[in-house]
Amino acid sequence: MEYNFNEIEAKWQQYWAENQTFKAENNSDKPKFYALDMFPYPSGAGLHVGHPLGYIASDIFARYKRHQGYNVLHPQGYDSFGLPAEQYAIQTGQHPAVTTETNINTYRKQLDKIGFSFDWSREIRTSTPEYYKHTQWIFTQLFNSWYNRTTDKAEKIETLIALFETHGTTEVSAVCDENVIEFTAATWKAYSEKEKEQILAKYRLTYLSETEVNWCPALGTVLANDEIINGLSERGGHPVVRKKMMQWSMRIAAYAQRLLDGLNTIDWPQPLKDAQTNWIGRSQGASVRFKVDNHPQLDIEVFTTRPDTIFGVTFMTLAPEHELVSQIVTDDCKAAVQNYVEATAKRSERDRMADVKTISGAFTGAYAIHPFTGEKIQIWIGDYVLASYGTGAVMAVPCGDQRDWDFAHHFNIEIKNIFEGIDVSEKACEDKTAKITNSEFLSGLTVKKATKLAIYELEKGGFGQGKTNYRLRDAVFSRQRYWGEPFPVYYVDGMPKMIDSQHLPILLPEVEKYLPTEDGQPPLGNAEVWAWDCETAKVVPCDKIDHQTVFPLELNTMPGWAGSSWYFNRYMDANNTNEFASKEALEYWKEVDLYLGGSEHATGHLLYARFWQKFLFDLEYVPVDEFAKKLINQGMILGTSAFVYRLEGTQTYISKGLINDQKVQPIHVDVSFVNASNELDTEAFKAWREEYKNAEFVLEEGKYIVGREVEKMSKSKFNVVNPDSICEEYGADSLRLFEMFLGPLEQSKPWNTAGISGSHSFLKKLWRLYANANNFQGIEEVPSKEELKVLHKTIKKVQEDIENFSFNTSVSTFMIAVNELSALKCNKKEILAPLLVLISPYAPHITEELWEKLGNTTSISTASFPVFDESHLVESSKEYPVSFNGKMRFKLELPLDLSKEEIEKTVMAHEKTVAQLQGRTPKKVIIVPGKIINIVG
């Protein structure tokens, strides 16, 4: 009987679906295990072979944990709001919901074919009202909360109001806007409702603020930073300008320290932790206030990580946008400063960052007073100082900072040396082991001590204090898009109001056009029914707006990361209609035990999700403050793009080997036109597109050879390989094994189908092993010692490998086991049955089939994992490698219970040893029992 994978795979996929084999229960005596994949965005291109890599790995782990007796939650869903569906809608008028639905159906079909053990009863889609109802609810919770520094957590806004009522601002230590005012309890009570609202807005965890966006007038839309290249839009190459808009922001900066600290409690890859650590960018130092000469009321505050170098300050630089620039600039410098400010304003932030080499700036004519020496210090402006970091001003220490040095050098400003025995005439000294000199009370101290003392003296003199700064900025939460969660927000007299949670969800309104409106409003501005009626608590037509009881609704939508910042909690209780998940479900599943996904989400999704989780934890909605205990990044599967070379300006295509010095244009061709030896099917190429119809080819040895390059798999590069055809040709089990066999999970690797026959023939060998064993039945007979040894060393290795996520090596272990058992002509049930359980997480279909043929009536997924028994591996002897000066010369079989002395005696007496030594006496003999013998001399 042949291995008919098509039939077998269809049979078991149907069986699992009908029997709900992988449905997870929220009540169980078993220990729980939650294995999660980062859910996909359902793009129109469908799944390619890169997607399943991580899904296969987590599926293996989930199945393994089931064999170990865990109650496993292994769900899947779709991150289904997003840009491509909206752009397709703009082009075709097709509603994004329709496109999304179609794409999801394609994904589902493809996923089903690979045999994943997902619990589909818990499927979620972020774009459904049942789901985004809760996303909206979380937003309102953020709005109704503030960050209390005293308790170091988020609290309901009511606790802040209570503090204001009893103590005014005196007892409040909060993470809030910079420009909050102080008041007493009495003043607070005297404020009008609107004034109170305005004050509270500065404390809420989500708040409106004027933020700059990249506005492209020609496209009528807002662009993300990476959609802009050299100041022009990526699509169409139109000019992009910076425009201020009122947008929602999330006070993620409040959580900077906790996000940093939390990294120590979770098992995530170090590179990913490093990326988050850098992104949060904690730096410690001091904040120092410099008085401005002739402006006794003005202070310039700077942040420095090197307060120890304060006596090396010879000038000060402000960001051109700094608010004090216009106040301090002297009349004779005014023109130059204004010119410079205008020139920098024209350059985009990107341009400014990209151009690091050009040094530019202008002198303001004003002077600051050094807090310790009282010396007058020139105040400059320069675009190397960023308004958005720290205070937008730096104290420049040219001897200790290369950028300050470059600036000073360029503008001929004094460079004062405060480092003992170091020459700073050519470059700054950034070495932190240098000794400070020429610095009054800091002279003679090391950096560490000087820093401490400098901060102490600053605080004593009232010039500043120690400070910790974070690079992490609050996150903009508004998008000028259609296909996203609408905000549950309406505006009364310009102030945002939350819609009460009982009225959620606020459904995404229908619009005629998915583009922004002509006056630059977001697409929801096109909606005709988009106003909130406070009396009926319903969304009503816009023309009913009277600003008495009917008010305009928010026109922005939420960003892509809103829905993905809490979805892992939803799977725990995905069909709950009252709350995002019940307390019991959250208590039971707690957190994700294994999270698999790409490292590209390091500073996006993975940071925002940790932030929301901590927030929900603070308000006691979730039981843990880190949502994923362990995280693994799977590497990307790269495509091998193929190129033809067109002679410039012609329809002639030159085979790769014949190009030489001719001017050719490389053009991507569909990889399906190319065979394994890089030969192009020229007819298929000509038929591909109208423009290639008349192509002529310059062949080498009668063939057109294409160029190859490994790139990211992408539709536009025509290098996408889709799993469907592989499933058809070799079966899902072959695909699963092959993807695991490609190499370490974390590593990026090019896709190359050449090796798939190896995995496939392994499965055929496996099938034959069972077919030969009493026609699949196996025999009830005590296995031989060798057979048991093969089985148990396989159990040991596979178990270790799975736990280390080393799936590639366990596939080779299976191959070795099957090769060895085939050689032994093993037909014992006692060996063949446990072997199937070992392989079943990797190749679930064939193992279910063989399991059934062995006489089992329940799914193999219910079988328990074989238990490793050391006793089968105990050896009585060892084949020792015998080395001379570290080089292995021959092997010698010796009993393991020999003592070192006995080993040495035997080895030294051996004829090969004598031959190797050629009469020399060894200086030393190293014997590591059970490992190696090394003779030196």
Next chain:
RNA sequence: GCUCAAGUGGUGGAAUUGGUAGACACGCUGGACUUAAAAUCCAGUGGGCAGAAAUGCCCGUAUGGGUUCAAGUCCCAUCUUGAGUACCA
């Protein structure tokens, strides 16, 4: 520039605490079966030198040093590639 990861046969990769480098697979070569092909099975396969052969010797994990009885593995320097980030004071 900075941070991180990585560099091993023709190819993907293995070698988990320093202890037999190249497991397993692909590819290739030869053979068996076959009219033939496919499929399957068997043997060989890092490079070099010597030998009819068994076998022996030398070289070999990006490069150059070092530590060690012993280094792909540890240390220092350099080069290359990939990823992230970027005037962060």
